Amino acid sequence: MLSPDDINTIEKSIMKHNAKVIALQVPEGLKTKVQAIAGQIEKPGVNVLIFADPCFGACDIPSIQMKSFGCDLIVHIGHSEMFKKQSLPIVYIEYFSDTDIAGILKKEINQLKNYKNIALATSIQHIKQIPKVSGLLKTHQKKVHIGKPTTAKYPGQILGCDPSAVISIQKKADCILYFGTGRFHALGIAKKTELPVFLLSLEDKKIHNLKKEQFTLQKKKIIRKAKFDDAKVICIVATTKPGQMNRHVVEIKNKIEKKGKRAFIAIMDVIKPENLLGMDYDIILNTACPRIEEDVVFKKPIINVEEI
Ligand code: SF4
Known part of the structure; x- marks a missing residue:
């Protein structure tokens, strides 16, 4: 569900663009909540159309299709801003997870025992946990490096097509630690670097060395x-x-x-x-x-x- 701040941001955008028909787009992980979110946005005189095709990222904006349906504004949930406007104005509402990453890291820190300089990265959903994870690594005498991305919004943030937040600082690091759900982003990094890449997985709550996958990826390439x-x-x-x-x-x-x-x-x-x-x-x-x-x-x- 959206927070009062999110609702406020959407309402401001509705007023700014005098929007009467809104296209609502969420990533697959939020589909179970999409009707409730639509209910939070709808009010007399403002209708919401749910764009139900799979949404692959902040880049995947159905502006042409939804303009044909008479929409005045797109509300895109779950990713950070990539465009201000396509054929329609867009308001991006970020969605953050509060999974306890520091707890997993404490339990698994031994996996990083051979590395001192760590480049840290994650996806938008967990970006707010960077300070906590970084602080914890420092208490274990690690030096943490967080790079600025080219396309993504926040320091340390990775997109599947933009691992620049870690690639730009890889010379300073002995390894890369990515935390998040799924393997796609971590493997995206592994494809672009020779450094060891570790995945702190929120699924099995373990840290994995992606050495084997990295070798396979290079071979496949x-x-x-x-x-x-x-x-x-x-x-x-x-x-x-x-x-x-x-x-x-x-x-x-x-x-x-x-x-x-x-x-x-x-x-x-x-x-x-x-x-x-x-x-x-x-x-x-x-x-x-x-x-x-x-x-x-x-x-x-x-x-x-x-x-x-
Ligand atoms: S990896 Fe890049 S191009 Fe692909 S869906 Fe994500 S943001 Fe879009």
């Missing part, structure tokens, strides 16, 4: 690149989602074709295997969210555009 080099026909996929849209697809196609390969561009909203049925190609070149490469199983190999 080499294999993907070799498959791309061998491929004759490339399917370049791009999304219409405004925050993930790659406007250089034609340029990318021309560059690939100059190397003697054939390429075609397939545009869609959600990038999924069913949309490519019937098309003939050797490899998919993903120009949208980098997590698609890890999260979605396609029939043909897939490589992210920044890897080629």
